[in-house]
Amino acid sequence: MSFFQTLPALIQVAIAFGTVIMLGCCGEILTEKSGNLNLGIPGVMYLGGIASLTGVFFYERSTENPNGFVCILIATVCAFLAAALGGLIFSFLTTTLRANHNVTGLTLTIFGAGVANFFGGSLNKLAGGVGQISVATTSAAFRTVLFPFAGDLGVVGQLLFSHGFMVYAAILIAVAMQIFLSRSHRGLHLRAVGENPATADAAGINVSIYKYLSTCIGCGIAGLGGMYYVMDYTKGTWAHDGTIETLGWLAVALVIFTTWKPKNAIWGSYLFGMLYWMYLYIPGLSRNTQPLFKMLPYVVTIAVLIVISIHKKRENQPPASLGLPYFREER
Amino acid sequence: MSTEKKKKSGESWQMHIVKREMLSRPRAWGIRLAAIAIALVLCALLIYSITKLNPVKVYVSMFKGAFRGSLRTWNTIRDTMVLLCISLGLAPAFKMKFWNIGAEGQVLVGGIATAACMIYLGNQLPLPLLLVVMFVASCLAGAVWGLIPALFKAKWNTNETLFTLMMNYIAIQLTAYFVALWENPYGSNSVGLINPDTHGGWFPPLFGMDYLLNVILVLALTVGMYFYLRNSKQGYEIAVVGDSENTARYVGMNVKRIILRTMIISGAICGLAGCIAVAGTSHTISTEIGGGRGFTAIIVAWMSKFNAFGMIAYSFLLVFLEKGAMQIASDFGLNNETSEIMKGIILFVVLGSEFFLNYKISFRKISAKEEKNA
Numbered sequence: 001m002s003f004f005q006t007l008p009a010l011i012q013v014a015i016a017f018g019t020v021i022m023l024g025c026c027g028e029i030l031t032e033k034s035g036n037l038n039l040g041i042p043g044v045m046y047l048g049g050i051a052s053l054t055g056v057f058f059y060e061r062s063t064e065n066p067n068g069f070v071c072i073l074i075a076t077v078c079a080f081l082a083a084a085l086g087g088l089i090f091s092f093l094t095t096t097l098r099a100n101h102n103v104t105g106l107t108l109t110i111f112g113a114g115v116a117n118f119f120g121g122s123l124n125k126l127a128g129g130v131g132q133i134s135v136a137t138t139s140a141a142f143r144t145v146l147f148p149f150a151g152d153l154g155v156v157g158q159l160l161f162s163h164g165f166m167v168y169a170a171i172l173i174a175v176a177m178q179i180f181l182s183r184s185h186r187g188l189h190l191r192a193v194g195e196n197p198a199t200a201d202a203a204g205i206n207v208s209i210y211k212y213l214s215t216c217i218g219c220g221i222a223g224l225g226g227m228y229y230v231m232d233y234t235k236g237t238w239a240h241d242g243t244i245e246t247l248g249w250l251a252v253a254l255v256i257f258t259t260w261k262p263k264n265a266i267w268g269s270y271l272f273g274m275l276y277w278m279y280l281y282i283p284g285l286s287r288n289t290q291p292l293f294k295m296l297p298y299v300v301t302i303a304v305l306i307v308i309s310i311h312k313k314r315e316n317q318p319p320a321s322l323g324l325p326y327f328r329e330e331r
Numbered sequence: 332m333s334t335e336k337k338k339k340s341g342e343s344w345q346m347h348i349v350k351r352e353m354l355s356r357p358r359a360w361g362i363r364l365a366a367i368a369i370a371l372v373l374c375a376l377l378i379y380s381i382t383k384l385n386p387v388k389v390y391v392s393m394f395k396g397a398f399r400g401s402l403r404t405w406n407t408i409r410d411t412m413v414l415l416c417i418s419l420g421l422a423p424a425f426k427m428k429f430w431n432i433g434a435e436g437q438v439l440v441g442g443i444a445t446a447a448c449m450i451y452l453g454n455q456l457p458l459p460l461l462l463v464v465m466f467v468a469s470c471l472a473g474a475v476w477g478l479i480p481a482l483f484k485a486k487w488n489t490n491e492t493l494f495t496l497m498m499n500y501i502a503i504q505l506t507a508y509f510v511a512l513w514e515n516p517y518g519s520n521s522v523g524l525i526n527p528d529t530h531g532g533w534f535p536p537l538f539g540m541d542y543l544l545n546v547i548l549v550l551a552l553t554v555g556m557y558f559y560l561r562n563s564k565q566g567y568e569i570a571v572v573g574d575s576e577n578t579a580r581y582v583g584m585n586v587k588r589i590i591l592r593t594m595i596i597s598g599a600i601c602g603l604a605g606c607i608a609v610a611g612t613s614h615t616i617s618t619e620i621g622g623g624r625g626f627t628a629i630i631v632a633w634m635s636k637f638n639a640f641g642m643i644a645y646s647f648l649l650v651f652l653e654k655g656a657m658q659i660a661s662d663f664g665l666n667n668e669t670s671e672i673m674k675g676i677i678l679f680v681v682l683g684s685e686f687f688l689n690y691k692i693s694f695r696k697i698s699a700k701e702e703k704n705a
Contacts (some may be wrong), residue, residue, distance in 0.1 A: 037492070039432075089679060097686035101431050103633045104682055118668035151666025161568075186415050193372060249500065256493055288511030291504040298500040305497075309489035318490065329350070 010274060010281045011159050013312045016233055018273030019170045020045075023225030023266045025252025025258065026174050031087070031218035032255060033181060034211045035194040036094060039105030041222050042248025043112025044086040044124065048223020049230040049244055050078065050116035053267070054123060056138040056236075068141030075138055075227055083223020086112055095211045098325040112247060116226075122236030139236030140167065176264040190214055194319030197326040209324060215289060250276070253301040256279035259316040261310060272297050292305040301306030337640050345695045351688070359688055363634075366684035367648070370677040377676070382482045382663060389659055391703045394624070396658020397651045406652050407543040407647075412549040413608050414646040417550075417628035419556045420473075420600030422637040425629075426560060429484065433495030436599045436624025437476045437501030439618070441469035441605025443509050446616035447533075448676060450513060461532050466607055473602015476502065483592035485587040490630030499625065506618045513616070522615050534611040552600065557639035569593055601625070627674070634681050637674045649674060 031038045057077030060066045093099040147161040182188040192200040193210045201207050258264035279293035308316045353533040375386030397407045417434050422433040448465045483489035515523045560566040572579045608620045635641030656670025
């Protein structure tokens with residue numbers, strides 16, 4: 001098979017993974033715009049994934065005929081809240097207690113992965129069942145093709161329209177966030193906090209509230225990415241293989257790649273999804289040359305990182321106070 | 332003045348957060364110990380709420396998991412040494428405020444270099460010479476992996492946190508490449524024990540103890556790092572650059588050179604940890620030899636405030652949790668992720684407690700008159 005024949009299949013998986021990465025990336029952009037460098041994104045995505053799974057697991061067990069819409073609602077609310085709670089821990093430690101961002105974020109990743117894999121592996125056992133968890137109804141609801149006419153549109157139509165609703169929701173979130181950050185008053189305030197909290201403070205902006213809210217909401221959005229992965233890609237079961245963590249780090253990498261602009265995340269995430277899966281679709285790769293292609297997304301990210309640091313174009317720089325704690329009395 | 336809180340009940344209080352002067356050492360460690368104690372209680376509550384097991388029993392079972400029998404005790408010590416070695420490597424970089432998140436990758440490339448020596452030279456060179464070659468090779472590999480982000484940081488101020496993070500993943504794939512290359516037996520997708528018969532390149536047992544060489548190496552490094560950071564000129568330069576690059580430049584230090592030099596040291600020690608993990612522990616190479624310890628070590632280095640001896644205690648605590656959690660898992664039929672959860676809780680509490688090391692909160696009653704003026 002030539003590369004072009006397999007291209008549609010590659011695009012399909014790229015869109016699935018890209019959506020996870022896009023949600024994680026948008027969440028992290030919102031967080032980083034407030035100056036909080038949250039390396040806990042993978043952990044937060046784990047939390048979102050497991051919370052949605054747990055929520056619908058109990059719902060599906062409690063009723064005879066689970067309703068698909070209620071399933072989606074419960075999953076989304078659980079994922080968002082659990083992930084936002086992770087963000088709250090991060091904000092409390094870094095903003096109120098002024099702990100170091102890097103260390104706190106990494107801890108959040110370790111913690112989130114631990115919680116998720118613990119419950120993912122033993123939830124069913126704790127609830128008295130056997131085997132793995134499976135939430136078939138919810139997963140089916142998530143994977144229902146949003147546009148029923150997609151099948152009639154040929155290859156291109158299928159690629160564009162034959163996905164669950166989360167694929168389109170993710171794009172909407174990215175667009176909304178771009179508008180919020182670049183066009184709204186609150187977005188301007190948020191950027192001011194991230195660039196120079198002392199100046200923002202002097203201008204009467206409540207720095208702590210902006211940091212807290214943007215981090216918690218950002219984490220909530222990233223948590224939806226974890227939910228999408230669990231419900232769509234692993235079809236409502238738990239896979240203990242660390243893929244969410246890998247995707248989480250790719251999301252953090254993508255933030256750099258997009259130069260902190262959500263609009264770039266829309267195409268960037270699909271590109272990353274393609275780079276991630278490229279090794280399966282390039283003909284003639286042996287098992288030991290595959291890993292060299294798996295490096296691609298990371299190499300590309302490093303290249304972008306280097307280029308933006310050399311070029312020093314103003315609009316491509318990270319928020320100036322990224323990763324620094326703010327204490328009003330410190331000079 | 333930072334925060335004001337008013338109670339509605341007539342009198343009002345003012346909360347004031349101020350930066351502390353240096354805390355005395357016993358008090359600082361007292362706060363840390365209290366934090367760990369609180370964290371262990373929180374963990375116990377969590378364990379109880381999930382499993383309804385007696386937490387004391389669980390902790391006893393954890394202790395047994397880590398220390399019952401000499402084999403387990405040695406395994407605990409062995410793993411502590413690898414974690415400690417990585418933490419030692421990170422300490423100078425972190426003290427310089429160079430966020431080397433890339434220890435995992437530096438360990439892996441050190442491991443690759445070691446495995447290469449074992450495979451290609453394992454049965455050719457006499458063991459002492461081979462050990463030296465392995466040490467040098469793994470240090471070099473780690474140093475190069477650390478130096479790449481440092482070069483860009485020094486020249487263009489490229490963000491090192493994200494750069495080193497990405498280098499981890501490149502190293503993981505590089506390891507996967509070499510695992511596929513050295514695969515043995517064919518199709519197993521793993522390297523298997525290297526030189527299982529000749530033990531070429533394996534750390535030799537000393538006085539009948541398999542892992543004594545690991546311990547001696549790492550403890551020597553610990554003492555060395557303690558004095559390097561505390562008493563040497565270079566250690567002082569690291570501290571100055573960490574506190575304020577501008578000050579360092581003003582007093583005529585060559586900041587770029589210090590950054591590069593420190594990252595070479597940091598990467599080399601992490602690479603050596605890879606050597607210890609491969610030649611001294613697992614005797615094989617896989618993408619798992621880092622096992623997330625590159626990340627855990629960041630936390631060890633940070634919590635102990637770069638005090639090399641404090642790192643011994645913290646790495647021991649974390650490895651103990653890991654081993655203990657494995658035991659809980661098998662005793663009570665859970666999976667061993669409990670250790671990750673407990674690690675997370677302990678670290679959160681310790682990180683939170685640092686606030687009380689650096690700041691103090693004072694409360695003050697405000698009279699009605701003062702309030703009007705405010």
